Amino acid sequence: EDKPDTNNPGPKNGVIIVTIPGQKPVEVSVTVNVLPTPEANIVNIPQNGTDFPIASDVIKDSTDKNKFPKGTKFEWKTKPDTKQSGNNKKGTITVTVPGVNGKPGTSADVEVTVNVTPEPKAKDTSVIQNSDPDPKNSIENKDKFPDGTTFTWGTGKDGKSGKPDTSTTGEKTVNVVVTVPGQKPKEVTVKITVTASPEGKDVTVLQKTDGKDTNPQPKDVINNLPKDANISWKKKPDTSKTGNQPGIVTVKVDGEPDVDIPVNVLVVPNPKGKTVNVQKDSALPDPKDMIANNGDFPEKTTFTWATSGKPSTSSTGEQTGTVVVNIPDITTPVNVTVKVNVVDKDKPFINDDKAENTPDKPDKTTITGKTQPGNTVTVKDKDGKTVGTGTANKDGNFTIEIDKKDPGTKLELVPSKGNNEGTPVEVKVTAKPQKPKITVPTDDHKNGGNVTVTPPHGDENVVKIVINDKPNPLNGPEKPEQTIIVKKGDDGTWKIDGSAPNDVTVDPQTGVVTIPAKDLEDGSTITAVAKNKTDKPSDPATAVTGFKTPQITKQTLKDNPDDSTKQIITGKTLPGAKVTVTDEKGKEIGSDVADKNGNFTITIPKQKPGAIVTLTPTNGKGDGAKTGDSVNITIGGNITKPKIDTPTNGGASVTPDLTDTRVNKVVITYTPEGSETTATITVVAEGDKHEWKIDGSAPNDVTVDPQTGVVTIPANKIKRGSTITAQSEDSSDKTGKSKSEVVTAKVGEKEKPAPTPTPIPTDRPLVVTPQDGAEQGSATVTPPSDADSMEITYTPEGTGAAGEIPGISIPGSPLVPTPTPTPTPTPTPTPAPDTTPSTLVTIKVKKGPDGKWTFDGKAPEGVTVDPTTGKVTIPANKIKDNTEVTAKSTKGTSTS
Numbered sequence: 001e002d003k004p005d006t007n008n009p010g011p012k013n014g015v016i017i018v019t020i021p022g023q024k025p026v027e028v029s030v031t032v033n034v035l036p037t038p039e040a041n042i043v044n045i046p047q048n049g050t051d052f053p054i055a056s057d058v059i060k061d062s063t064d065k066n067k068f069p070k071g072t073k074f075e076w077k078t079k080p081d082t083k084q085s086g087n088n089k090k091g092t093i094t095v096t097v098p099g100v101n102g103k104p105g106t107s108a109d110v111e112v113t114v115n116v117t118p119e120p121k122a123k124d125t126s127v128i129q130n131s132d133p134d135p136k137n138s139i140e141n142k143d144k145f146p147d148g149t150t151f152t153w154g155t156g157k158d159g160k161s162g163k164p165d166t167s168t169t170g171e172k173t174v175n176v177v178v179t180v181p182g183q184k185p186k187e188v189t190v191k192i193t194v195t196a197s198p199e200g201k202d203v204t205v206l207q208k209t210d211g212k213d214t215n216p217q218p219k220d221v222i223n224n225l226p227k228d229a230n231i232s233w234k235k236k237p238d239t240s241k242t243g244n245q246p247g248i249v250t251v252k253v254d255g256e257p258d259v260d261i262p263v264n265v266l267v268v269p270n271p272k273g274k275t276v277n278v279q280k281d282s283a284l285p286d287p288k289d290m291i292a293n294n295g296d297f298p299e300k301t302t303f304t305w306a307t308s309g310k311p312s313t314s315s316t317g318e319q320t321g322t323v324v325v326n327i328p329d330i331t332t333p334v335n336v337t338v339k340v341n342v343v344d345k346d347k348p349f350i351n352d353d354k355a356e357n358t359p360d361k362p363d364k365t366t367i368t369g370k371t372q373p374g375n376t377v378t379v380k381d382k383d384g385k386t387v388g389t390g391t392a393n394k395d396g397n398f399t400i401e402i403d404k405k406d407p408g409t410k411l412e413l414v415p416s417k418g419n420n421e422g423t424p425v426e427v428k429v430t431a432k433p434q435k436p437k438i439t440v441p442t443d444d445h446k447n448g449g450n451v452t453v454t455p456p457h458g459d460e461n462v463v464k465i466v467i468n469d470k471p472n473p474l475n476g477p478e479k480p481e482q483t484i485i486v487k488k489g490d491d492g493t494w495k496i497d498g499s500a501p502n503d504v505t506v507d508p509q510t511g512v513v514t515i516p517a518k519d520l521e522d523g524s525t526i527t528a529v530a531k532n533k534t535d536k537p538s539d540p541a542t543a544v545t546g547f548k549t550p551q552i553t554k555q556t557l558k559d560n561p562d563d564s565t566k567q568i569i570t571g572k573t574l575p576g577a578k579v580t581v582t583d584e585k586g587k588e589i590g591s592d593v594a595d596k597n598g599n600f601t602i603t604i605p606k607q608k609p610g611a612i613v614t615l616t617p618t619n620g621k622g623d624g625a626k627t628g629d630s631v632n633i634t635i636g637g638n639i640t641k642p643k644i645d646t647p648t649n650g651g652a653s654v655t656p657d658l659t660d661t662r663v664n665k666v667v668i669t670y671t672p673e674g675s676e677t678t679a680t681i682t683v684v685a686e687g688d689k690h691e692w693k694i695d696g697s698a699p700n701d702v703t704v705d706p707q708t709g710v711v712t713i714p715a716n717k718i719k720r721g722s723t724i725t726a727q728s729e730d731s732s733d734k735t736g737k738s739k740s741e742v743v744t745a746k747v748g749e750k751e752k753p754a755p756t757p758t759p760i761p762t763d764r765p766l767v768v769t770p771q772d773g774a775e776q777g778s779a780t781v782t783p784p785s786d787a788d789s790m791e792i793t794y795t796p797e798g799t800g801a802a803g804e805i806p807g808i809s810i811p812g813s814p815l816v817p818t819p820t821p822t823p824t825p826t827p828t829p830t831p832a833p834d835t836t837p838s839t840l841v842t843i844k845v846k847k848g849p850d851g852k853w854t855f856d857g858k859a860p861e862g863v864t865v866d867p868t869t870g871k872v873t874i875p876a877n878k879i880k881d882n883t884e885v886t887a888k889s890t891k892g893t894s895t896s
Contacts, residue, residue: 009036009067036067038095040112044146044182047085047118052076053182055093058112063677071098071877077109085118087146098877102798115146120178122190126227127256129197131166135176137255138190148181152734161735169194196224198251200263204298204329207269208239214267215239218249221263229253237265238498242296243483244466246499264482269296271325273338277349279372280316280342287323289352290338302326311340318342348375348415348422355411357404357431359538365429367400371415371422380412387411407431407534430536433460436528438543441517451520451545453513453528456538461488462531465513467501467520486513518626520545549626550577550594550617557613557633560603569602569615569633577619577628584612584661609637610660634662641740642666642726648748650715654726658709662730662738664690668711670747671722672699683711684731721749764896765790765887777876779885782869784896787889789846789856792872795883796841796860845870 004012012032019025039060043053055074056062062074073096080089091112099105121140127133136142136151154175156162164172172192179185201223205214218231225231230252237245245267251259274292276285288294288303302325309322318341325334343349353369367379371392379388379400390400405411409429415422434456441450455463465484485497486506494511496504503516520526524545530538555571569590573579575598581590590604594617607613613635617628640657656666664685669678682695683704692709694702704711718724724745730738766782783790844856845865853870862878865871879885889896 435541550574639740644745
């Protein structure tokens with residue numbers, strides 16, 4: 001009448017109307033237990049493998065009697081072909097739930113995903129020096145393995161991780177362990193070639209002019225470029241400005257993280273030719289003197305006359321020639337067009353004339369240049385008045401000081417030799433700016449831990465600063481010079497022009513540039529030059545940064561052999577640097593100053609295994625002091641074991657010892673209530689906050705505290721009197737050896753009254769049919785101790801009997817009905833007796849001459865006999881409910 005809803009699992013109520021001919025219908029309330037649809041785990045099996053897992057192990061929760069009643073069968077129906085590897089192949093397992101009341105069981109086919117995994121193949125790889133290679137990249141067919149497969153480095157002969165040593169270059173042979181879920185690990189020998197770390201290579205290029213890009217190719221600025229690497233500019237240097245310009249190149253190697261490498265590109269100006277006066281039939285000038293900006297190039301730059309570009313001085317007049325400029329690190333020489341003005345042999349001339357006001361001589365204008373040795377040079381103002389004279393030395397150089405003239409004043413220089421005057425030359429007075437002021441941190445002048453560069457107070461509007469930025473120890477140039485340009489705009493505010501290192505700032509009102517000293521290479525020189533509106537440079541200002549930054553290497557920790565309450569830390573750092581040790585709470589627990597060789601020794605109180613101490617080096621005092629990178633040391637020793645609490649009234653809790661910072665995993669085994677097999681719970685701590693959670697599906701009502709990691713198993717979820725175990729681990733140790741001792745405890749069990757022994761009669765067999773517990777529905781028959789044979793008669797499962805409710809079967813939903821008849825108290829006629837025949841089975845057992853009991857004839861399936869006592873056991877699924885079991889024994893010729 002009321003059909004149970006089978007859309008969701010769980011107990012469902014229904015009503016069955018029973019109509020017997022000639023009687024009024026009877027409503028019977030029943031409970032139907034709707035079981036969930038079976039689900040399968042993913043199966044991983046090696047190529048050509050035949051050893052498929054047991055079907056019941058594939059079905060999820062197959063041991064849960066609430067989901068799969070006693071007697072449920074699990075059988076492989078179809079298995080995929082394993083000759084070819086591949087993922088997501090399909091198989092089928094048939095799940096059969098036993099029927100009731102003589103009805104056949106209900107079956108369901110469950111699709112199983114099967115991954116047929118190939119043999120792992122080794123792949124030769126190349127990695128960068130000091131890198132951390134991924135073992136997965138050394139397996140050629142790594143993508144052919146299913147999710148959950150792990151790739152780890154094998155274990156060396158010393159029992160430690162066999163991870164390749166990348167601190168040195170060369171070919172390394174190591175093992176990679178490939179572990180597929182559900183399979184035994186496989187070890188593969190691989191070769192790894194460690195190549196030198198790519199690093200920036202300083203290059204030189206010409207300044208960008210007329211829109212022509214002079215940037216080098218990325219490959220040209222990298223040393224030790226790995227084979228098959230892809231490289232590209234992440235940040236191009238600005239070649240429109242002269243000086244050291246920073247850039248960043250990204251190096252990509254298949255299977256490895258991208259590496260960003262800072263590089264330095266020296267941008268030099270394009271050589272500029274000029275016109276030089278020479279006497280007829282004289283030697284040509286030094287080609288260097290034909291280049292107006294010859295002082296703006298690196299050392300070892302050479303200047304030569306082109307073979308076919310030498311001008312002739314045999315006749316007067318302007319002659320054109322070519323000077324070849326070879327700049328270091330620029331492959332192609334630069335050809336510069338120059339002009340030579342040839343004058344009569346006896347005619348005086350002036351070259352390289354300059355009139356300049358300098359900061360060191362505030363009341364003078366200094367005039368310099370070059371003429372023929374011994375010539376007189378007369379300086380005249382705009383009115384033709386002589387304001388100064390001078391005589392050239394033996395090299396033709398002259399210097400004349402006159403009263404200071406304003407910048408922009410035009411003066412005339414007249415060369416003469418006796419009464420022979422040369423062509424006058426006009427020169428304009430310029431002002432050489434004052435040099436900037438550089439301030440570095442010292443104990444007396446802390447300066448906020450910064451280097452500052454202050455421009456002079458005048459018409460200076462550009463300051464060019466060259467610094468040595470702190471290098472990258474793995475892939476940066478040793479001295480990565482960087483150039484910072486700051487300019488004052490028309491509105492009077494200062495701004496950084498172009499790129500600058502991080503944290504460098506400029507005050508827009510004063511033009512003061514601030515550079516954090518911690519970002520500068522220790523002991524390096526800082527250079528700053530100011531320029532005025534006429535682009536006139538000042539003399540360079542220089543300063544040296546302060547303390548060097550200490551770093552710690554070769555740090556070790558060991559127990560103090562003379563004091564069991566102490567431990568000793570040793571290592572190396574910068575001589576004279578102080579090394580401070582702090583515990584996990586930041587409390588200082590020891591310190592030492594490195595000796596002249598950089599060695600330090602620090603004694604600290606003995607720490608618990610797994611604790612972390614921090615070493616911090618500091619060099620110098622005050623704001624100028626330099627602090628290096630902190631180094632952590634994890635105290636070794638055995639992983640601390642967890643604690644198990646088992647109250648007397650049942651249940652259990654497991655608490656990890658979090659004082660051991662290495663503990664990030666706990667594995668617990670226990671026996672669930674109503675089960676004979678153990679279950680395993682794994683809890684792990686994840687993320688920066690070290691939050692604990694259950695790894696995988698959580699059993700019902702079992703919880704873990706995310707902060708403390710305490711696992712709680714309620715009393716109704718764990719078998720009383722059973723054993724529970726727990727073990728802590730450090731899962732980051734891929735060798736699997738960082739585990740604590742296994743802790744064992746017994747679950748609490750309330751005291752039970754001692755059972756009353758059932759007397760065994762001596763003259764006839766004892767028949768026992770349990771009415772509750774795990775053996776409910778079965779039967780045991782024990783013969784008298786002196787019997788020779790025994791005969792048992794019973795009704796097997798699956799035969800009819802009068803007055804019983806038929807079994808219920810719902811297609812597609814395996815279930816076990818539990819009928820609960822509730823007859824309506826209505827007077828009805830007495831029903832006619834049911835004459836449905838029942839099939840009885842008789843089995844016989846006998847005692848042999850050796851005293852051992854065996855079946856006399858064929859034994860029914862599932863029925864057993866104890867050879868010592870003769871006790872016969874008939875399982876619940878082999879005997880029909882609510883039927884009678886009879887037995888008789890024989891001794892000699894007497895029958896009970």
